[in-house]
Amino acid sequence: xxxxxxxxxxxxxxxxxxxxxxxxxxxxxVIFFITYGLLLAIGWARLGAIDVALAEAAISAGxxxxxxxxxxxxxxxxxxxxxxxxxxRLPAALAGLSVACVLGWAWFALPVDQAPDLSQVLPESGVGxxxxxxxxxxxxxxxxLESVVLLTALVGVWMLAQDADWDAALGPRxxxxxxxxxxxxxxxxxxxxxxxxxxxxxxxxxxxxxxFQGGTVLAAVILLAMMAGALQPPSVAHPVWRVGLVLGPLxxxxxxIAGALLSDGFLTLPLTIAKPAILTIEAALxxxxxxxxxxLVIGPPDDQGQDA
Amino acid sequence: MSLSIFALTGAALVGIGIYGLLAQxxxxxxxxxxxxxxxxxxxxxxxAGSRGIGIDPIPQALIITGIVVALSASALxxxxxxxxxxxxxxxxxxxxxxxx
Numbered sequence: 001x002x003x004x005x006x007x008x009x010x011x012x013x014x015x016x017x018x019x020x021x022x023x024x025x026x027x028x029x030v031i032f033f034i035t036y037g038l039l040l041a042i043g044w045a046r047l048g049a050i051d052v053a054l055a056e057a058a059i060s061a062g063x064x065x066x067x068x069x070x071x072x073x074x075x076x077x078x079x080x081x082x083x084x085x086x087x088x089r090l091p092a093a094l095a096g097l098s099v100a101c102v103l104g105w106a107w108f109a110l111p112v113d114q115a116p117d118l119s120q121v122l123p124e125s126g127v128g129x130x131x132x133x134x135x136x137x138x139x140x141x142x143x144x145l146e147s148v149v150l151l152t153a154l155v156g157v158w159m160l161a162q163d164a165d166w167d168a169a170l171g172p173r174x175x176x177x178x179x180x181x182x183x184x185x186x187x188x189x190x191x192x193x194x195x196x197x198x199x200x201x202x203x204x205x206x207x208x209x210x211x212f213q214g215g216t217v218l219a220a221v222i223l224l225a226m227m228a229g230a231l232q233p234p235s236v237a238h239p240v241w242r243v244g245l246v247l248g249p250l251x252x253x254x255x256x257i258a259g260a261l262l263s264d265g266f267l268t269l270p271l272t273i274a275k276p277a278i279l280t281i282e283a284a285l286x287x288x289x290x291x292x293x294x295x296l297v298i299g300p301p302d303d304q305g306q307d308a
Numbered sequence: 309m310s311l312s313i314f315a316l317t318g319a320a321l322v323g324i325g326i327y328g329l330l331a332q333x334x335x336x337x338x339x340x341x342x343x344x345x346x347x348x349x350x351x352x353x354x355x356a357g358s359r360g361i362g363i364d365p366i367p368q369a370l371i372i373t374g375i376v377v378a379l380s381a382s383a384l385x386x387x388x389x390x391x392x393x394x395x396x397x398x399x400x401x402x403x404x405x406x407x408x
Contacts, residue, residue, distance in 0.1 A: 002310065003310055003313075006310045006313050006314070007313055010313050010314065010316075010317040013317055013321070014317060014320055014321070014324070017321050017324050017325075017344055017348075018324055020328075020340055020341075020344065021324050021325070021327060021328035021331075021332070021337070021340070021341055021344065022327075022328075026334055026336050026337060029336075029337055029340055030336075030340070033340050033343070036344075036347075037347075040347055040351070043314060043317075043351065044354065046310070046314075047311075047314060047354055047355065047358055047363060048358065048363045049354055049358075049363050049368050049371075051368055051372060052350075052354060052368050052371050052372055052375075055371075055372045055375045055376070056347075056375060059375050059376060059379050060343070060347060060375055060378070060379070063379055064343065064378075064379055064382055067379075067382060067383055067386055068336065068339070068340065068382075068386065071336060071386045071389060071390055072336060074390050074393075075336065075389075075390065075393050075399050078393050078394060078397070079397075080393045080397060080398055080399045083333075083334045083337075083399075084333045084334065084400055087331065087333060088330060088331060089331050091330070092326070092327045092329075092330035092331035093327055093331070095326055095327070095330060096322075096323035096324060096325070096326040096327035096330070097323055097327075099322055099323050099326050100319045100320050100322055100323025100324075101319075101323075103318070103319035103322055103323075103352060104315075104316050104319040104320075107312065107315045107316065107319065107352070107355075107356070108312075110356075112359050112360075116364075116366070118364075118365055118366070130365035131365045131368045131369050131372070133365070134365050134366050134368075134369035135369045135372065135373070138366075139366070139369060139370075142369070142370070142373055143373065146373050146376060146377060149377055149380055150376065150380050152380075153380030153381065153383055153384045154380075154383075156384045156387075157383055157384055157387045160387050160388065160390075160391045210372070212372055212375075212376055289376075293379065296379070296380060296383040297383065299383075299387055299390070300387060
């Protein structure tokens with residue numbers, strides 16, 4: 001029964017993924033991509049990776065979907081040329097097929113190594129969720145650099161603004177009809193999302209959730225409030241937003257340096273303070289992730305841009 | 309059994325993504341295809357990490373990191389596409405305007 005469910009789910013994922021790539025029209029491809037992300041999130045849940053499922057649904061399907069939809073709308077209002085037909089189909093198909101076959105072969109050829117058993121060392125991390133323990137304690141370097149990658153991407157996005165727009169508010173101008181669907185959702189959903197996002201961050205220490213999933217939900221709240229006109233997008237130079245953007249990486253680095261001075265080395269957390277330290281880092285990181293992701297999706301300041 | 313299904317699905321998704329990246333000229337569609345390659349690899353890695361006792365948290369953490377980095381790369385790429393379209397009126401690369 002469960003194998004049948006998995007086969008059906010994977011067939012759906014493959015079908016929708018294929019439709020994303022070969023279907024006609026960019027808009028349709030974006031919609032299929034969002035559906036694909038949600039189906040994949042179900043797949044992750046089937047694999048037992050609930051934290052990944054949440055990240056997949058919130059980040060890949062939700063935020064990437066919003067990003068692509070907005071860009072598609074911008075391209076349409078700019079009246080770019082109609083989509084050119086696909087070309088070089090056969091060589092591309094052969095390339096894709098051969099890589100897929102090699103990967104499939106690798107799955108059966110590679111030896112099955114026993115994964116390291118984290119349950120022995122998990123009590124030393126200070127938190128109960130093994131994924132959070134890996135993200136913020138055992139492999140904190142990865143997460144620290146990742147938060148810097150986010151900031152760097154945002155700086156890159158801002159670099160693409162036109163000189164004349166630099167002092168304007170970020171993103172295109174949004175127009176929500178008063179009492180329309182968007183304006184109403186913009187009032188009703190943010191409080192619920194706020195509670196849910198903060199809960200995901202808090203629960204992430206011992207249960208499913210975490211800074212990235214919670215931060216993404218908070219980013220969605222910010223985006224929705226901005227699109228509905230309830231929150232004005234800031235300008236690039238806005239001081240409060242700038243503090244919010246760097247707060248997470250800053251707290252993370254300071255915690256790392258404190259570890260180097262007082263404990264065994266950079267980014268090591270002694271067990272006695274591990275849990276409060278992780279929760280502090282996570283709280284600051286979630287704020288920064290929320291701000292950075294929201295501003296990444298909103299895009300550079302663009303005064304000529306119409307409602308996306 | 310189920311793990312192999314997910315791993316092979318991941319492998320096939322990588323293939324589909326590579327096809328899209330090569331065959332589609334519209335740059336937004338290439339960004340989408342690029343994301344398909346990434347998520348296919350994540351699925352492969354996640355299935356590979358589940359072969360021991362339950363799912364291994366280390367690949368899970370790596371995948372979550374990867375998903376976030378993929379979003380930031382996509383945001384930068386999409387902004388570049390919009391900037392290109394604003395400058396040239398096209399959402400394709402200059403040498404790919406006509407199908408060969």
